[in-house]
Amino acid sequence: MRKKRSRLKFSGTLIDEKTALSIVIENGVVVNLNSVESRVLSRESNSIIFAPLMLDAQVNGGFGVSIQDENIDDEKLLYLSRKFLSFGIAKWIPTVVTAPEEKMELICERISTAILSNSELAKHIPGIHLEGPWISPVDGPRGAHPKEYVRAPSLKEWQKYKKASRGKILYVTLAPEVDKDLSFSKHLLKDGVKLSIGHHQASIELLERAVDIGINMFTHLGNGIANMIHRHDNPIWFALGNDRVSCSLIADGFHLPKFVMKTIAMAKKVNKLFLVSDTTKFLGLRPGVYKEFGSEVELLSNGKLCLKGTPYLAGSASSLLDCLTVWYKYSGWKLKSCMKSCSAVPSKLLGIKFIPFRLKKGCFANFLVLKK
Known part of the structure; x- marks a missing residue:
């Protein structure tokens, strides 16, 4: 036949x-x-x-699947990869967030095992992003990360994750102030891992020192910082005015107001800014109320995910394609530049071989x- x-x-x-x-x-x-x-x-x-296919460098889940699930496996990751591909996302980086050490180690091990044992997954998942546990314990900068599991940097703990992931950790988001002499950061950089500043309240002086040793990224600029910051000496101005650093951005229309997105677009060069979805398992689910981590969250019909009965965000439920659409609408950039922020820029920054646009x-x- x-x-x-x-x-x-x-x-x-x-x-x-x-x-x-x-x-x-x-x-x-x-x-x-x-x-x-x-x-x-x-x-x-x-x-x-x-247009070229896209790379999402920060993904917590989607379509009912959570990366933080201790039973995450190749079947669930393949399901996510195929779903993301239908949105034009050819490569994506699962994010392992602040949790007990044993759980983070287990998830790193399960993801790396799936990648190394499945050729289809290996094409779509270039590595892992650790967001925590080495972040600020302070309310505000800590964001939604559970305070009880935020920890001081430990090389012993890092070695566990490195071994469990079989070298598949691409980059780590951390707060410079929890590593004041930056010795821990220097060790990770020496191990070939990219570092990104996020969920922090570091001083400008410390940020300068962090950049001097080779930390050249900021995670989801404008989020994961204190509500009240100095009018001049603050990390947003520092990141926008420093050509040595690149910034990721959650341009879903909820994490940042449109005028903030426009300002960032005017301040940063095209090759120094990239979009991420930071999406959760609620992407693709029907609007409604769901239980998550002992709380009730509500997915609204407009795609906003918030704590039930409040205006407070409970994460993202938008795809990178949604973010591209919002960014194109409000940034003032040409579509070609917007697409670079979803493909060429993050792939070059993270050293990922990307599918050529031919x-x-x-x-x-x-x-x-x-x-x-």
Whole structure:
């Protein structure tokens, strides 16, 4: 019995929003590719954009699956990977957050085992992000991380995670002030791990020293800091005004007001800013009230996730594609620059080999079709 051929045809423009193309895809391969004049495109085709696939560098879960589940395995990770791929997210980094040492060690071990034993997963998950436990214990900067499990840096503990992950930890978010002499940070950098500043209340002087030793990232800028900060000497101004550091951003429309996003977009260069979803298991679930960590959270119809009956955020339930849409709307950046913040920028910063964006006859159709 002959296998039925899958055939798709698209007309639209490249991410530069100038070059118009007609593309035919059969069984996942580009079999025909022709340049066309943009003026002959229909109104619908004019709204079609061919773009690179995306990388989400901070994911806590989605579609009912939590990375913090002690029973996380290759089946659940594959389910997530395939779901994310339907949103144009070809690579993603699971985030292991502040928890008891044994639990964090176990989750690192289970994720790394799944990656190393499954070739499909290995294509989609380049490594692990540790967010905690070496963060500020103070209310505000600590965010939603449980205070009872925030800990002082320990090389012995780090070695456990390093061994459990089989070297798959790509980057660690920590607070510089819990490592005042930065000796712990220097050790991690020597181990080849990238470091990112987050959930902290470090002084400007300490931030300068941290950057001097090679820490060159800030995690979800504008979140995970104190509500009240100095009008001048504060970490947001420092990160925006320092070309040696790159910043991740949760541009879901809830974590940061639109005027803040616009200001950040004007201050940071395109190659120094990247978007993350920081999404949780509530992505893709129906609006309603859910139990989580002993509390009730509510997923609203607009996608906002908050503590039930309050305006306070309980995390993210948005995809990176949602964040791209919001960022394009409010940043003032061209779409090509917005896409870089979801692909080329984080992959280069984290040393991840990314799927090249090629539109050539005979190539696999590894690209995203967007509708403006």
